Amino acid sequence: MFEKSFQRWQEQFYTMKKATFEGWYYKQQANGKTLAIIPGRADDSAFIQVVTDEASYHIPYLLSEYKVLRRKSFKKCIVVIGDNHFSYSGIRLKIHHDGISLHGDLRYKNLTPIKEDIMGPFRFVPMECRHEVISMKHDVSGNMILNGENISFNGGTGYIEADSGHSFPQSYSWIHCNHFKEDCSIMAAVAKIPFLGFNFWGCICVVWLNGKEYRLATYKGVKILRCEKNLIELKQGRYHLIIAAKQAKTHLLTAPKLGAMNRLIKESPSCPAMFVFKKDHEVLFSSECEGVSYEYVTRYSPNH
Numbered sequence: 694m695f696e697k698s699f700q701r702w703q704e705q706f707y708t709m710k711k712a713t714f715e716g717w718y719y720k721q722q723a724n725g726k727t728l729a730i731i732p733g734r735a736d737d738s739a740f741i742q743v744v745t746d747e748a749s750y751h752i753p754y755l756l757s758e759y760k761v762l763r764r765k766s767f768k769k770c771i772v773v774i775g776d777n778h779f780s781y782s783g784i785r786l787k788i789h790h791d792g793i794s795l796h797g798d799l800r801y802k803n804l805t806p807i808k809e810d811i812m813g814p815f816r817f818v819p820m821e822c823r824h825e826v827i828s829m830k831h832d833v834s835g836n837m838i839l840n841g842e843n844i845s846f847n848g849g850t851g852y853i854e855a856d857s858g859h860s861f862p863q864s865y866s867w868i869h870c871n872h873f874k875e876d877c878s879i880m881a882a883v884a885k886i887p888f889l890g891f892n893f894w895g896c897i898c899v900v901w902l903n904g905k906e907y908r909l910a911t912y913k914g915v916k917i918l919r920c921e922k923n924l925i926e927l928k929q930g931r932y933h934l935i936i937a938a939k940q941a942k943t944h945l946l947t948a949p950k951l952g953a954m955n956r957l958i959k960e961s962p963s964c965p966a967m968f969v970f971k972k973d974h975e976v977l978f979s980s981e982c983e984g985v986s987y988e989y990v991t992r993y994s995p996n997h
Contacts, residue, residue, distance in 0.1 A: 712736050712952025715761075715857040717772060719784060720962075721799060721833045722872050722984050723849025727963040728837060729986070730786070732772050732779050734759045736952035739774055741788065743795060744962045745839065749944035750793045781827060781853065786837065797837035801851055804828040805878070811897050813912040821887060822862060825855040829878040829901040830871040852878065861948045861956065862886065864991050866920055868936055870966065872984035877902045879968055881909075881927070881936060883920040894920070898927060900934065900970055902978055907932060907970075922989050931973050938966035938987050961987045 716733025731742040739759035743750040754774050762771040772779040776787040783800040804827070810816045811826045833849035850871055862884035871878030881898040896917055898909040909915045909929045919926040925936040941964035950956040966985040970978040 712859045713857070714859065714949035714952055714954070715855070716949075717779060717827075717853065717855045719779065719851070719853055720869070720986060721846050721849050721851045722963075723833060723846040724844075726844050726846075727984060727986075728839075728844070728846070729960075729962055730779070730784060731946070732774050732777065735949050735954045737954060740947070740954060741774055741777060742946055743788070743793060744944055744946065744960060746942075746963050749946055749960075750790070751947055752788055752790045752793070783835070793840060795837060795839050797835060799833055799835040799837065799846055799851075801828075801853075802832045802834075804831040804853075805901060807899055807901075807908075808906055811899065811910075813910055815895075815912065818888075820858060821860045822856055822858040822884075824882065824897060825857075826880060826899060827853040827855060829880065829899060852880075854880070858949075859952050860950050861958070861990075865988070866925060866990070867988045868925065868938060868966065868985060870968070870982050870985040871901075873980050873982055875902075875978065875980055876904070877978055877980070879934075879936070879970075881925055881934070883917055883925060896927060898934065900978070902970070909934060933971040935969045936966060938964060938985060940964055940987055940989060958988060958990050961985075 714735040716731055718731050720729040727746050729744040733740060739754040739756050741752045758775045760773040778785040785798050786795050788795040806828060807826050811824055831851045833846045833851040835846055837844045852869060852871055865884035867882040869880045878901040883896045885892055886895040894917055895911040896915050900907040909927050913929060915927050915929040918928055923938050923940060927934045940961045943959035943961050946958050946960055947954040948956045948958045963984045964987050965983050967981045
């Protein structure tokens with residue numbers, strides 16, 4: 694039994710070394726508008742994906758048009774795809790493709806990085822997907838012109854994360870919101886993780902509230918009480934988080950599988966959800982928001 698499990702792990706590790714992807718998720722919201730930009734590359738192509746409240750777009754590029762200028766660490770880099778530039782101080786877009794014209798500049802200030810790597814000790818272990826949280830919340834300014842419409846993001850709020858590895862998890866739930874009236878940003882992800890020939894349900898979560906970071910994660914002993922469509926409930930020591938989301942209009946995105954962008958998932962870029970965060974019986978945070986980004990993906994769903 695152990696030999697077979699170890700063999701499967703060896704095969705998985707070999708696949709991860711051979712087939713890889715990397716991508717960043719830049720989200721900005723202001724004046725009732727949501728715009729998420731996903732630059733990245735897989736083994737088969739480079740790409741930029743655009744997600745708005747109304748639609749999603751996939752713009753392919755040649756791998757030769759993709760460059761990453763790294764500065765000492767993964768968290769300090771500039772991504773260039775064609776005429777488009779992405780950094781942690783802003784983005785510049787010049788996209789003209791079938792069905793979409795998008796150009797403009799956005800600037801970011803007052804980024805909020807988390808204290809330590811969200812993967813914890815798992816960052817030292819080969820995993821099918823490695824997650825990064827770059828900024829839980831920051832200020833956004835600037836304008837984008839989308840298909841002729843001038844959209845102002847002045848006074849807006851942004852979020853940046855990243856993923857790398859060889860595949861997205863087969864089944865997972867991911868949610869993020871920082872568009873609260875209160876000074877808060879919450880990211881939570883629960884996923885089925887293959888490891889050493891077996892599978893387990895893992896969790897990473899950050900609640901950033903009034904300048905204080907709360908970390909709930911598998912490596913910290915979190916218990917996943919419920920992970921269902923529209924509901925995540927986590928318990929870790931004295932802390933208890935409940936997220937009840939209503940997945941609204943969804944848009945198709947491509948996702949990596951074995952290093953190629955050949956899988957379809959669905960994302961709600963802006964849906965309503967209720968968040969309740971407690972310490973013992975004390976409610977530290979309770980709020981409902983309309984601008985929540987949410988993905989719920991199951992392996993055998995006919996819609997995926």
